[in-house]
Amino acid sequence: MIHITASHAQLLRHRGSSALAFRWELEAGRDLEASLATGDSYVVVMRQTEFHQHCCEMHMNSADPYHFQTLHAPLPIPGFGWMIKGMHSIKTTYGEGEIDGKVEKRRHLTIFREKTSGMYFFGKKRWPLPFSESIAALIDTIVTFEGPNMMHFRLVTPLGTIRQVKTILPIEPFKQQVEMYWYADRSVPRIIAYLLSLIGKFAVEQDRQVWENKIYWKNPVMVEGDGPFMDFFEWYNQFYSESSAKIGQHQLEW
Numbered sequence: 382m383i384h385i386t387a388s389h390a391q392l393l394r395h396r397g398s399s400a401l402a403f404r405w406e407l408e409a410g411r412d413l414e415a416s417l418a419t420g421d422s423y424v425v426v427m428r429q430t431e432f433h434q435h436c437c438e439m440h441m442n443s444a445d446p447y448h449f450q451t452l453h454a455p456l457p458i459p460g461f462g463w464m465i466k467g468m469h470s471i472k473t474t475y476g477e478g479e480i481d482g483k484v485e486k487r488r489h490l491t492i493f494r495e496k497t498s499g500m501y502f503f504g505k506k507r508w509p510l511p512f513s514e515s516i517a518a519l520i521d522t523i524v525t526f527e528g529p530n531m532m533h534f535r536l537v538t539p540l541g542t543i544r545q546v547k548t549i550l551p552i553e554p555f556k557q558q559v560e561m562y563w564y565a566d567r568s569v570p571r572i573i574a575y576l577l578s579l580i581g582k583f584a585v586e587q588d589r590q591v592w593e594n595k596i597y598w599k600n601p602v603m604v605e606g607d608g609p610f611m612d613f614f615e616w617y618n619q620f621y622s623e624s625s626a627k628i629g630q631h632q633l634e635w
């Protein structure tokens with residue numbers, strides 16, 4: 382059984398009845414739930430933290446390929462980031478996501494694929510970290526955003542699949558309780574899955590300073606090379622109802 386979805390599902394259901402524009406069943410973690418029940422995968426670790434930011438920030442990463450080349454370039458292992466830098470590319474499609482291992486079109490889903498080409502000393506393409514390009518070529522990262530507050534990561538490796546389910550629970554205005562649940566296929570050694578979960582933890586901390594200090598602009602100035610921010614805003618907008626703006630003006634009534 383997946384432990385994560387219960388409280389979150391309740392919240393979504395509660396909101397679905399009053400504020401959200403529409404409701405849906407949580408589906409993207411269904412196959413994980415099944416594989417845990419059969420023992421084909423196991424629970425690695427759960428971590429919890431708080432972020433002082435709007436609940437959309439993590440999802441908005443999907444529209445920002447450039448920050449993967451800058452903010453996420455340093456290897457997210459303390460003490461190594463200044464020296465070893467990764468090169469990442471991402472591709473995002475709004476309106477679809479993975480359900481039971483298949484890409485399905487659903488209005489409330491978004492799919493995001495990340496590919497690392499390798500790790501390089503001081504970010505110089507001519508100085509690759511030995512074997513990093515060939516190892517990176519074997520790993521695919523696919524993320525499905527399910528609604529406004531959930532993310533499902535799937536890291537496909539030659540050892541098996543490692544998954545992370547991340548829930549973003551608003552507990553106060555601009556304060557999110559974030560829980561990260563890690564799972565791995567039975568074939569993946571626990572230590573490998575655990576180390577990857579640590580890297581994931583450090584990677585999300587790379588964003589913190591930016592996320593917690595952003596200002597909302599209704600009509601942001603976009604420049605050539607920026608990601609599909611307007612597509613993201615349009616997608617995320619479906620999770621607001623007509624009364625959301627009214628509620629937002631009275632923060633204390635949140």
Ligand SMILES: [Fe+2]
Nearest residue numbers: 442448453588
């Ligand atoms: Fe990020």
